[in-house]
Amino acid sequence: MFQMKSVEMVHWDFWQRLAVPLDAQIVTIIGPNGSGKTTLLDAMRTLLAIKCSGKRDYKRYVRNNREAFAFLRGVVDNPRRLSGGLYPTPFFPIVSETVTLLCRIRKQGGDWVRHYAILEGDVALEEAEGRAQWLGVQEYRRQLEMAGLTPAVAEVLALEQGDTDKLTEYSPRQLLDLVFQVFGDKDVLDNYQRARDEQRATELELAALTRQEEVLDTRVETMRARANRYVEWRQLNERIEQIRDQALPVLSHLDAKAGFAALWRDYRSQLQAGRQAEQAHGDSLDLVRKLLQAEQSAATAREAAETRRHHLQDQFVALKTEVAAVQGQLKERDRLQALAGKEYGADGETLAKKLATLRTEVETVRDALRAMRQARNEMSQHVEALEIGRGRQPDEVRQFRAALDEANIRHTMLSDIVEVLDAGWQGAVEALLRPYRHVVLLEDAGDRRAAWALAERMRYRHFLVHEREAAPKARKGSLLDVLRFSAEAPDWLYRQLGSVTRVENAAAAEEVDGDWITRDGYFRERRGARHIGVAAHEYAFGEAARQSRLAALREELRQLNQRMLAQEERQVTLSAEAAALAEYLGGMDAIAALDARAEEFAALEARLAGLKDEVAHLGGQLADAQQEKGEADQRYDDARLAHDRVCQREQEGLAQLAALRAQVDGGRRQVRRLLTELRESAARLPAAQLSPEALAALMDEYDSAADARHQLNYLQERLQSGDWETDETVLSLKDKLIDDLAQLAREHQRRQLEVERASRLTDDARAAYINKLRATVRTYGQNVKRLGELAGIGVEVELPQLDNDDAVLSQAGLVLRFNFDQKGMMGMNDGEASGGQQVMKSLILLIALMMDEANPSGFVFIDEPFAHLDIFNIDRVAGFLKATEAQYLITTPNTHNINIFAPSELTLATRKKRPGEVWAPPILQTRRRVEGRAESV
Structure with missing residues (x-):
């Protein structure tokens, strides 16, 4: 990695133009609070495209001087790597x-925008601006990452003021990931995981081939069944004709004769049953009248008992209310007695001030909880919107769409009509369509002028399209081939998507003529190739976009709930402590209050005793009334139940009588009809079919006409509902399908062997790389122990278990323990270490990341590392800072001990802006004496 040599700032915060040297291993930046120490570090962070400290950003600094532009120029070294390559x-x-x-x-x-450039040599600002080829933030970060400024190192450089102990808050798993990221092993592990994912995708394709084989096997069985159904169809037709034309007419005549005899017997039985039902119905009516009178008498007695019970209960409730009031007044006496029994010796004024402080803290926590609840409600609404299929859009998009709706201009968004058919190419689609995610498509081209006027007034930055066409047939292998459009889209979008070829990687694109893109968004066009990938939580097209944003919001909501739970527990603790203190203060006046109200409390005690006697007496009367009421309720229920049962029996008898009368009438008509049908059917049948021999043969085969009719209906239903085959060519088609099935089985076996071989090779490669991971962890552990020895701190490193297993690698963690002053080992963040010890642990962890023998360089921003250290520990830290080859830029207020300057080779002193002046004074520079000379500016 490189090191800083100097930095120049133009219109940065309150500095008009200032150049600061940084060509030393340890640079100390000193100055009072608010003099610009963190401002200088944030200038270097902005120059390196790293986020600023706290809630600041680069826009805050360039707004302060009210100028329209600002420049940051840094000179860094470009050392040759020991490994070459x-x-x-x-x-x-x-x-x-x-x-x-x-x-x-x-x-x-209207907004501040930053651009970056990288130039060869030490180029002055006036000359550099003319030679610069400006880069975007992402491309600039990518080139700095290639120079050694990885995202993990950038995270360390962005630590906020006074937060040098942040590394001690890392879990063992997070610390191990950070080590792998800094030493370059994380990318290799990610590549192995991507290879495993590709193998799983191939296994899915193999499963699809298996399903295709199963489908073909099913078709073969289906063809065999068709040949069998042809024979069955012919037999069914012959059987139906025999039953319908010969057997069924004769059997129907015989069944009709037997049915007439049974019908006559039933008709005589129905006449007798009807007479008996009429007699029983008359008896039931007499019993109903008697039970109705008994029910009315029981109801009158129940109402009288309820009236007496309700009157006694009202009196009892009123008396209990009075008892409760007296007892409530006596509770005040008990409270005063309890307070008076305590011992009081503390200073009342001091306790009162402490109580006021506690109540202020409670209000502060309550305000914080109120803000957290509001944020949680907003997140929950966003999650609910995503769960039902509606995502949150930027304010300018929502406002413009609302204006279109108000103007009755029908429209839709491009992101709403695009669906990715192959999830593996979701990243490529998101990367290419990212500039068009907020494109508005008009449903009616006639609305375009009104829509243009709205877009012009609201300064809508995205395309407004009214010319739309149906999706054309996609070229095989193009990006358009994996998309489906639910509505018409612009023709230029089809052409752009159709001209881009999908490739697995850049190596596979050598034979592609034209634009191409990989799965993760590496894109080649006429201007060149670059990476335009989009993070998964920023997806906007299709179902995958909604799911990724939903997962990110749920994780953020879970973390917010945990913070709210911690604040609520703190609020309960503070409230309890304030209540106890208030009670303690109130006890100092309890003795005087008891003496003043002694007669009042004695009268209340006597009144309570009399009320309790009245409650007991009235309670006994109420119990008797309730018992009497219960007995009356039971008598009424018994009478009502008996009346209801008889009424139900009477209704059932009436319904039964009506049904018997209807049966008698129906039986009479049926006897007459069946007798006429018997005479007509006997005249139609030939005499030969009614001979004893023919009848005996039919009875042996069929039980009755119903049996024959049932078989006929069954056969006809089978013939009508079945899928019958009448073509004999199904046999040759069956042989062809059997041959195709055999060929597909051979292809499936060949591809199965290829998948198993690829999986075995990937596992072997990752198993070999495990040794490299172990060496990385051992090297970092040795660095930590070495720095601990320099600082006089014992360090114990528990190396993780690293095996060629996904579960083991995902759960592995690096455990460190520290021994300060021979007091025993303590963990990373177990609460046993002091603030200064936490800082020293974090510095050891931080500096150990920079002690890479293969790349012994780099620089570190440490904002106020000596904030929690005493003089002895400041000397310790200074000693082991010198032992590394990294460059350190350290800030400190000017109130610390002079020991903080011991390791510094270059000291920069910042000064506050004087009142009434526009620009802040320049930074003072002091160098350490070298070979008997002292340089100072």
Whole structure:
């Protein structure tokens, strides 16, 4: 990695133009609070495209001076790497010893925009602006990452003021991930995981081939069944004709004769049953009248008992209310007695001030909880919107769509009509369509002029399209081939998507003529190739976009709930402590209050005793009334139940009588009809079919005409509902399908062997790389122990278990323990260490990341590392800072002990802006004496 040599700032905060040297291993920046120490560090962070400290950003600094532009220029070294290789210097192909980094910030479209450039050599600002080829933030970060400024190192450089102990809050798993990221092993592990994912995708394709084989096998069985159904169809037709024309007429005549005899017997039985039902119905009516009178008498007695019980209950409730009131007044006496029994010796004024402080803290926590609840409600509404299929859009998009709706202009968004058919290419689609995610499509071209006027007035930055066409047939292998449009879209979008070829990686694109894109968004066009990928939580097209944003919001909501739970527990603790203190203060006046109200409390005690006697007496009367009421209720229920049962029986008898009368009438008509039908059927049948021999044969085969009719209906239903085959060519088609099935089985076996071989090779490769991971962890552990020895701190490293297993790698963690002053081992963040010890642990962890023998360089921003250290520990930290080859830029207030300057080779002193002056004074510079000389500016 590179090191800083100097930085120049133009219109940065309150500095008009200022150049600061940084060509020393340890640079100390000193000055009072608010003099610009953190401002200088944030200038270097902005120059390196890193986020500023706290809630600040680069826009805050460029707004302060009220100028329309600002420049940051930094000169860094470009050392040759010890390992050489394809990239011998960090900024290759630049091979000069120094490199100029340039950041230009200016207003564009009402907002501040920054651009970056990398130039060879130490180039002055006036010359650099003319030679610069400006880069975007992402491309600039990518080139700095190639120079050694990885995202993990950038996270360390962005630590806020006084937060040098942040690394101690990392879990063992997070610390191990950070080590792998800094030493370059994380990318290799991610590549192995991507290879495993590709193998799983191939296994899914193999499963699809298996399903295709199963489908073909099913078709073969289906063809065999068709041949069988042809024979069955012919037999069914012959059987139906025999039953319908011969057997069924004779059997129907015989069944009709037998049915007439049974019908006559039933008719005589129905006449007798009808007479008996009429007699029983008359008896039931007499019993109903008697039970109705008994029910009315029981109801009158129940109402009288309820009236007496309700009157006694009202009296009892009123008396209990009076008892409760007296007892409530006596509770005040008990409270005063309890307070008076305590011992009081503390200072009342001091306790009162403490109580006021506690109540202020309670209000502060309550306000914080109120803000958290509001944020949780907004997140919950966003989650609910995503769960039902509606995502949150930027304010300008929502406002413009609302204006279109108000003007009755029908429209839709491009992101709403695009669906990705292959989830593996979701990243490529999102990358290419990212500039068009807020394109508005008009449903009616006639609304375009009104829509243009709205877009012009509201300054809508995205395309407004009215010319739409149906999706054409996609070219095989193009990006359009994996998309489905639910509505018409612009023709230029089809052409752009259809001209881009899908490739697995850049190596596979050598034979592609034209534009191409990989799965993760590496895109080649006429201007060149670059990475335009989009993070998964920023997806906007199709179901995958909604799911990724939903997962991110749920995780943020879970973390917010945990913080709210911690604040609520603190609020309960503070409230309890304030209540106890208030009670203690109130006890000092309890003795005087008891003496003044002694007669009142004695009268209340006597009144309570009399009321309790009245309650007991009235309670006994109420119990008797309730018992009497219960007995009356039971008598009424018994009478009502008996009456209801008889009424039900009477209704059932009436319904039964009506049904018997209807049966008698129906039986009479049926006897007459069946007798006429018997005479007509006997005249139609031939005499031969009614011979004893023919009848005996039919009875042996069929039980009755119903049996024959049932069989006929069954056969006809089978013939009508079945899928019958009448073509004999199904046999040759069956042989052809059997041959195709055999060929597909051979292809399936061949591809199965290829998948198993690829999986075995990937596992073997990752197993070999595990040794490299172990060496990385051992190296970091040795660095930590070495720094601990320099600081006089014992360090114990528990190396993780690293095996070629997904579960083991995902759960592995690096555990460190520290021994300060021989007091025993303590963990990373277990609460046993002091603030200064936490800082020293974090510095050891931080500096150990920079002690890479293969790349012994780099620089670190440490904002006030000596804030929690005593003089002895300041000397400790200074000693082991010198032991590393990294460059350190350290800030400190001017109130610390002079020991903080012991390791510094260059000291920068910042000063506050004087009242009434526009610009802040320049930074003072002091160098350590070298070979008997002292340089100072």
